[in-house]
Amino acid sequence: MDAGQGQTWFNEVIDAWHAALIIPVFSIGNNGSYFCNSANYPGDYNVISVGSTDENEVLSWFSSVGPTLHGNLKPEVVAPGHDILSATHTADDAYELMSGTSFACPHVSGLVALLLSRNPNLTFGEAKDILIRNTDKNLGSTGRVCGGIPDTEYPNHVFGNGRANALKCVRALAVQMKQRS
Structure with missing residues (x-):
């Protein structure tokens, strides 16, 4: 759903999701080709945006990166999105390797759902905070140096805060919940 940069047509829907306590997670887009400032809408808006890594824990060549047109850090995190074994429409039992930030984004959406299953009252800000504080940075x-920040310094406009790590996030939420009780 690469919609270019600086768009606004989906903002009212995303804002309504925030008001309804729905946590929006979007892919950052597939216009990276190793160029900075390629973060796409709506991943460049007030959402958790996800870029793609390959099997070598390197940014996928297609994964869009920041900064946004407004200088914001995007993506927030990355997840596996290159050569993901996926069902295809050709037959009921057909699979093929597919790539794109749209294959990375479900990893993070599922992680947010996992966090919400443990704490249904988790806000967007809380979920985002847990997610970005518990990433892998190896x-x-x-x-690349995008927005003046090398991709070896975190957070950055290439990997965001790092690769999403479900186990670290769930453990952090458990500690947080225990401290609050």
Whole structure:
């Protein structure tokens, strides 16, 4: 759903989701081609945006990166999205390897759902905070410096805060819930 940069047509829907306590998670887009400032809408808006890594923990060549047109850090996190075994429409039992930030985004959407299953009252800000504070940062450098920040310094506009890690996030939420009780 790459819609370009600086768009606004989906903002009212995303804002309504926030008001309804729905946590929006979007892919950052597939216009990266190793160029900075390629973060796409609506991933460049007030959502948790997700970029793609490959099997070597390097940013996928297609994954869009920030900063946004307004200088914001995007994506927030990355997840596996290159050569993901996926069902295809050709037959009931047909699968193929597919790539795109749309294949990385479900990892993070599922992680947010997992967090919400433990704490249904988790807000967007709380979920985002848990997600970005519990990432893995042992990712392979692309050598890119976007927005003046090298991709080896976190957070950055290439990997965001790092690769999403479900186990770390769930453990952090458990500690947080225990401290509040």
